[in-house]
Amino acid sequence: MHRIGYILPEGFQVMALATQAVFELANLVAGQPFYAVETYALGGTARASIGLELQAKALTSRSSADTWLVVGSIAPLAPPPAPELLQILGMVAAHARRVAGLCTGAFLLADAGLLDGKRATTHWYWAEALQHRRPEAQIEADRIYIADGPIWTSAGMTAEIDLALALVEKDLGEKIARSVAHRMVMHQRRSGGQSQHSEMLKLAPKSDRIQQALEHARRNLSLPLSVEELAEAANLSPRQFSRVFTAETGQSPAKAVEGLRLEAARLMIESSRHPLEVVARETGFRDRRHMREAFLRGFGMPPQAVRREMTASPKGLR
Numbered sequence: 151m152h153r154i155g156y157i158l159p160e161g162f163q164v165m166a167l168a169t170q171a172v173f174e175l176a177n178l179v180a181g182q183p184f185y186a187v188e189t190y191a192l193g194g195t196a197r198a199s200i201g202l203e204l205q206a207k208a209l210t211s212r213s214s215a216d217t218w219l220v221v222g223s224i225a226p227l228a229p230p231p232a233p234e235l236l237q238i239l240g241m242v243a244a245h246a247r248r249v250a251g252l253c254t255g256a257f258l259l260a261d262a263g264l265l266d267g268k269r270a271t272t273h274w275y276w277a278e279a280l281q282h283r284r285p286e287a288q289i290e291a292d293r294i295y296i297a298d299g300p301i302w303t304s305a306g307m308t309a310e311i312d313l314a315l316a317l318v319e320k321d322l323g324e325k326i327a328r329s330v331a332h333r334m335v336m337h338q339r340r341s342g343g344q345s346q347h348s349e350m351l352k353l354a355p356k357s358d359r360i361q362q363a364l365e366h367a368r369r370n371l372s373l374p375l376s377v378e379e380l381a382e383a384a385n386l387s388p389r390q391f392s393r394v395f396t397a398e399t400g401q402s403p404a405k406a407v408e409g410l411r412l413e414a415a416r417l418m419i420e421s422s423r424h425p426l427e428v429v430a431r432e433t434g435f436r437d438r439r440h441m442r443e444a445f446l447r448g449f450g451m452p453p454q455a456v457r458r459e460m461t462a463s464p465k466g467l468r
Contacts, residue, residue: 152321155215156189157239158196158206159223159231159258165307166221166252172314175330180322188215192235199224211238216247217317222254222306226276227283236262250302250317252310259301260284269298273306311336353399353406359384360398363391367407371414371434375407407434412448415441419456426453 154173156166173185190209197203207213220239239262243249251259256272257280259265265287272280277291290296295304295313304313311334319327355361366383367375380403381391395403415433418424426438435441442452449456 151186152184152217153215154185154187155213155218155242156187156206157209157218157220157235157255157258158189158191158204159221159235160192160196161199161223161225161229162196162221163224163253164198164200164202166219166255166310169219169252169310169314171334172311172318172330175333176318176322176326179326179329179333184322192232192238209235209238209242211241213238213242214245215242218243218246218249219314220249220251220255220258222252222257222272224254226254226257227279231258231261240264246300248300248302248317250304250313252304252313253306256280256303257283259303260287264301265303268301269296270301270303271296271305272303275306353401353409355395355398357394357398359386360395363395363403364406364410368410368414371407371411372432373434375434377403380407408444409448411435412444415445415453416449416456419453426457429453 154170156170167189170187173187177183177185189204189206190213191204191206192209194206194208195203196206218239236258239258243262243264249259249264251257251270251272253273254276256265256270257276259270260280260283265284267286269288269290270280271277271290271293274291277289281287281289293305294309295302295316297316302313302317304310315327315331318330353364355364363380363384367380373379377388377392380395381388384391384394386394392403395401395406399406401409411433415429415435418429418433419426422429424432426441430436430438430441433441435444438453445451445453445456
């Protein structure tokens with residue numbers, strides 16, 4: 151049985167505990183109790199940032215787990231973590247198979263010296279502060295999660311679930327991880343290399359009609375997606391659609407669709423080995439050259455550089 155141990159600091163953020171459902175459902179899908187999940191805190195209790203007080207096992211230097219998941223807090227810079235917690239974390243991590251920092255839990259890993267010489271990520275809002283706090287680490291601000299050897303870190307909030315699913319995939323295989331994601335009604339599983347920022351979220355339309363048009367575009371990126379087609383999906387005239395779309399998103403329909411194509415193409419390049427010609431066709435670019443021009447405008451690098459970057463990454467980054 152694989153033992154999962156959660157370490158809760160004072161002021162922990164409760165969203166991280168949602169990842170326990172991933173391991174619970176993995177046991178259910180696997181048809182056997184592969185994971186045993188336990189929660190630890192100094193003194194046996196920890197209070198969440200929202201005020202919830204949780205009873206847990208007392209964390210000591212004798213505590214043990216195969217995988218430790220270190221939970222973050224809403225305000226990782228203050229107050230400073232308890233020195234005893236950092237000392238114990240360093241000791242128990244030395245005997246574990248792997249250690250993961252969930253969201254700002256990466257700050258605790260950094261303060262314990264576990265990120266020195268490692269690639270890591272955290273919530274985008276705190277990435278610069280983490281790099282400043284631990285110059286010995288290589289902080290990559292725009293990643294969903296990163297695995298560098300036995301050290302795993304994730305971006306904020308829902309990205310913690312992506313990391314937990316990646317752990318399940320590594321332990322039990324892609325089929326079980328996919329089934330767990332399906333049972334959790336997840337829209338998609340995100341690869342570790344995917345950006346923390348969503349193009350759909352950035353556009354943030356105010357009306358259901360424009361949202362419907364964007365959803366239609368996202369589902370049909372391989373099609374030409376003319377303004378007339380998008381207007382029909384929104385039940386508006388083309389002229390009215392263009393005016394409302396620009397007012398609500400700050401972009402023209404053509405610019406927004408290109409952003410969706412770029413996001414989809416980059417994810418496809420990062421998570422598959424499809425030839426670039428196939429990626430271009432599947433995401434609606436005219437050809438490989440057209441996709442390259444869009445990548446240079448949007449990312450400042452060609453698609454080949456994105457693929458080389460992923461190929462050079464450690465195998466743990468998925």
